[in-house]
Amino acid sequence: MGSLDVGVRRGGLGNTSRPDAWWAYPSAVFLGLTGFVVYSTWAALQGNYFYFHNYLSPFYSPLLFWSHGGIRSWFGAPPHWLVNVSPALLILWAPGGFRLSCYYYRGAYYKSHWADPPACAVGEPRLRYRGERSFPLILQNVHRYFMYLAVLFIFILGKDAWEAMWFRAPGGHGREFGIGVGTLVLTLNVILLAGYTFGCHSLRHLIGGGRDRLSSLPGRACAYRCVTKLNNRHMAWAWCSLFWVAFSDLYVRLCAMGIWHDWRILR
Amino acid sequence: MPSAIFRIWRGAVAPRDAGPAARHDAGFVDYSLEITPGMVVLDAVHRIQAEQAPDLAVRWNCKAGKCGSCSAEINGMPRLMCMTRLNHLPLDRPVQIEPMKTFPIVRDLVTDVSWNYSVKRRIRPLAPRPPDAADGTWRMQQQDMDRVQEFRKCIECYLCQDVCHVLREHQGFDAFAGPRFFTHIAALEMHPLDRDSRLRELREEFGLGLCNITKCCTKVCPEYIHITDNAIIPLKERVVDEFYDPLKKLFRRKKGSAPA
Ligand code: SF4
Ligand code: SF4
Ligand code: FES
Numbered sequence: 001m002g003s004l005d006v007g008v009r010r011g012g013l014g015n016t017s018r019p020d021a022w023w024a025y026p027s028a029v030f031l032g033l034t035g036f037v038v039y040s041t042w043a044a045l046q047g048n049y050f051y052f053h054n055y056l057s058p059f060y061s062p063l064l065f066w067s068h069g070g071i072r073s074w075f076g077a078p079p080h081w082l083v084n085v086s087p088a089l090l091i092l093w094a095p096g097g098f099r100l101s102c103y104y105y106r107g108a109y110y111k112s113h114w115a116d117p118p119a120c121a122v123g124e125p126r127l128r129y130r131g132e133r134s135f136p137l138i139l140q141n142v143h144r145y146f147m148y149l150a151v152l153f154i155f156i157l158g159k160d161a162w163e164a165m166w167f168r169a170p171g172g173h174g175r176e177f178g179i180g181v182g183t184l185v186l187t188l189n190v191i192l193l194a195g196y197t198f199g200c201h202s203l204r205h206l207i208g209g210g211r212d213r214l215s216s217l218p219g220r221a222c223a224y225r226c227v228t229k230l231n232n233r234h235m236a237w238a239w240c241s242l243f244w245v246a247f248s249d250l251y252v253r254l255c256a257m258g259i260w261h262d263w264r265i266l267r
Numbered sequence: 268m269p270s271a272i273f274r275i276w277r278g279a280v281a282p283r284d285a286g287p288a289a290r291h292d293a294g295f296v297d298y299s300l301e302i303t304p305g306m307v308v309l310d311a312v313h314r315i316q317a318e319q320a321p322d323l324a325v326r327w328n329c330k331a332g333k334c335g336s337c338s339a340e341i342n343g344m345p346r347l348m349c350m351t352r353l354n355h356l357p358l359d360r361p362v363q364i365e366p367m368k369t370f371p372i373v374r375d376l377v378t379d380v381s382w383n384y385s386v387k388r389r390i391r392p393l394a395p396r397p398p399d400a401a402d403g404t405w406r407m408q409q410q411d412m413d414r415v416q417e418f419r420k421c422i423e424c425y426l427c428q429d430v431c432h433v434l435r436e437h438q439g440f441d442a443f444a445g446p447r448f449f450t451h452i453a454a455l456e457m458h459p460l461d462r463d464s465r466l467r468e469l470r471e472e473f474g475l476g477l478c479n480i481t482k483c484c485t486k487v488c489p490e491y492i493h494i495t496d497n498a499i500i501p502l503k504e505r506v507v508d509e510f511y512d513p514l515k516k517l518f519r520r521k522k523g524s525a526p527a
Contacts, residue, residue: 017282017363018343103500107480117432120483121343129437133476141511144504201496205504213459215408231496 013115015123022119029112033105036242040092043249047086049256050249054163054175055182057249058189060088062156095153098146099242103201104234106132106140144202154197157190167264179266182251189248192241199230199237268301271353273311274361275323281372282365296320297361302353308364309337309348312376324375332489335424339376340365345426345487348376367429380425386444389472393455394463411459418454418498420490421447427484427494433477443474446484446494453498456505466502466509475502 016022043050043059050060051071063071065078065087073087082090099105110116117124132140164183166175197203208214208224215221230237254260276282278293285293298315309327316323328334330349337348342356342363356362370378399406427446433439444452452465452473469475480503484494492498508515 016343017340017365019357019360019363020342103480103503107482107495110479111481116479117436117481117483120430120481120486121340121345121435124432124436127437129433129439129477131433131474131477131479133470133474137479138476138511141503141507144507144512201500202504205501205508209501210505210508212457212461213408213411215410221410234496 012123013125014118016119016121018119018121022122026112026115026119029108032239032242033109033112036246039246040096040249043246043253044088044092045086046253047088049253050088052182052252052255052262053168054166055180055186055252055255055262056160056163057088057252058157058160058186058193058245059092059249061153061160062091063087064090094146094149098143098150098197099238101140101143101146102238103143104238108235143200144206147197147200147202147206150197150200151203154190154194157186157193161187161190167267176267178264180262180264182255182262184265185244185248185251189241189244192237192244195230196234196237196241198227199232199234200227201231201234203227204231268303269358270299270301271311271358272361273298273300273315274363275312275315275320275376276365277320277323277375279372279374281368283368295363302358304354306353307349308339308341308346308351308353308356308362311353311362312348312364324373324377326377333422335422338367338424338426338429340367340429345429347424347426347489350489367425369429369431369435370425380428382440383423383425383428383445383447386448387451390444390448390452390455390468391463391465393458393461395460396462405460407459414457414497415454415459417492418450420492421450422490423447424489426487426489430483430487431478432481432483433474439474439477442472443477444472446478446499448473449475449478449502450492450494450498453502456502464509466506469502470506470510475499475506478503 040059043057050057056063056071063073065075065082066073067077067083078085078087111118115125116129130137132138161183164186165177165179167178167180169176204224204227207227208217208220211217211220214224251260255262274295274297276293277296278285280293282293298319300311300314302311309325309330312323312325316325325337325348327337327349329336332347332350335347338345339348340346341348341351345367348364353362364376366372366376367378367380370380370382373379395405398404425447428434431446433443434445452469455461455463456465478499480495480500482495485492485496488494
């Protein structure tokens with residue numbers, strides 16, 4: 001079975017009896033998501049100003065290769081064929097793919113970017129419809145694999161938030177504990193991302209939702225309840241973490257460029 | 268007493284089919300009515316039926332949001348007429364009441380929803396394991412039934428079927444069961460006693476993959492069932508387990524329980 005080939009009674013784009021501003025919500029989603037994609041692409045292509053002392057932008061973490069000093073990378077200098085590639089591009093596909101195939105975002109951008117449908121009980125521009133059961137959207141089923149990666153990223157970004165608490169000691173020897181505004185920014189970032197990632201529908205299924213009798217597995221039943229709690233607010237977590245991860249990059253970037261001054265709250 | 272205008276669809280031709288040729292057979296008729304506090308849309312329709320239009324066709328039964336008969340589209344959104352209070356609607360303009368647009372019209376506000384019954388007959392019923400006790404009864408934990416009980420709140424109003432764009436816009440009646448029946452199948456699939464699997468039909472004849480999780484069904488459900496998040500997406504994940512996840516397939520083969 002391929003696409004549906006019908007539509008005798010279809011209404012056409014925007015055809016509805018709704019008198020309310022049904023277009024406002026999808027338009028806001030359109031602006032929010034497009035804005036994020038534009039900013040993150042720009043920031044990922046920069047390849048500079050992504051760290052400031054002990055702060056590392058989440059768009060660039062984990063930093064696999066870096067040879068210009070100032071911050072430590074996992075594997076040191078890049079191989080010669082990677083020298084001109086921004087380190088963000090090596091890793092950003094993973095969280096990017098996670099969001100792109102996320103059940104919440106899928107439903108949101110099918111509406112806002114593809115008008116499929118533009119809003120509930122509002123007519124669509126296209127007759128043909130294949131849904132998620134044939135190529136290309138059938139590929140959305142890969143979501144769980146991106147989830148595995150996204151969980152890994154939470155630990156990596158958690159480590160970054162920890163690093164953001166250790167500042168170079170005055171005099172240049174050793175490190176001392178402290179909290180700057182950037183520490184708070186990066187810590188909130190990993191909290192929001194964790195709230196989003198651990199509320200994932202695929203995780204909810206994996207952790208217990210796939211079973212019919214959880215009462216015999218109290219540990220998994222408890223984990224299932226926790227994931228479900230986060231999952232109930234998945235949309236809110238998705239938006240807050242999206243905004244904050246971009247802001248975290250912007251914060252580190254502006255500090256690194258010397259435009260903003262990082263204020264140390266605690267030394 | 269304040270009054271309001273009710274713009275009601277009249278005739279045996281559906282709003283969407285009523286081209287210029289059918290204009291004299293069907294169309295909107297405005298009725299002006301004095302309204303009283305606490306009134307719902309169904310009250311207004313009844314009053315119009317009693318005082319102004321005795322031939323107005325409307326289906327209803329419980330007036331309590333529990334029988335699922337009075338589904339219609341009020342100001343363009345699928346809703347139960349008996350659960351839509353007038354003080355929640357803007358009354359400075361006419362309240363527009365139409366029949367559900369996804370199903371064939373019978374007359375006025377009444378539609379023929381029998382397609383839904385035929386879908387339900389195609390779903391295999393619960394196949395419980397042998398009874399746990401000698402008296403033919405089973406033992407279950409409430410915790411395991413919680414999920415299923417959410418779906419059992421369904422009153423079969425078919426508002427979710429009406430709003431779902433796969434049926435409404437793309438007329439997927441041959442390839443798609445619709446959100447109401449995904450909740451029904453979820454209640455069976457997740458039932459702690461059930462031993463059957465309906466995943467193959469879900470993927471093939473019931474067209475679960477046609478749902479693009481845009482959540483309009485959840486939005487209109489008068490029982491506040493989380494259709495998309497709690498029924499459809501978990502079923503999609505189970506279908507991925509069974510048919511799309513290469514690692515799962517590998518594990519299953521190792522365990523020697525590859526699906527038929
Ligand atoms: S979420 Fe799926 S079933 Fe529900 S209205 Fe949208 S497409 Fe239809
Ligand atoms: S799931 Fe909700 S909207 Fe759909 S038929 Fe049942 S009660 Fe009505
Ligand atoms: S009359 Fe029964 S649900 Fe409205």
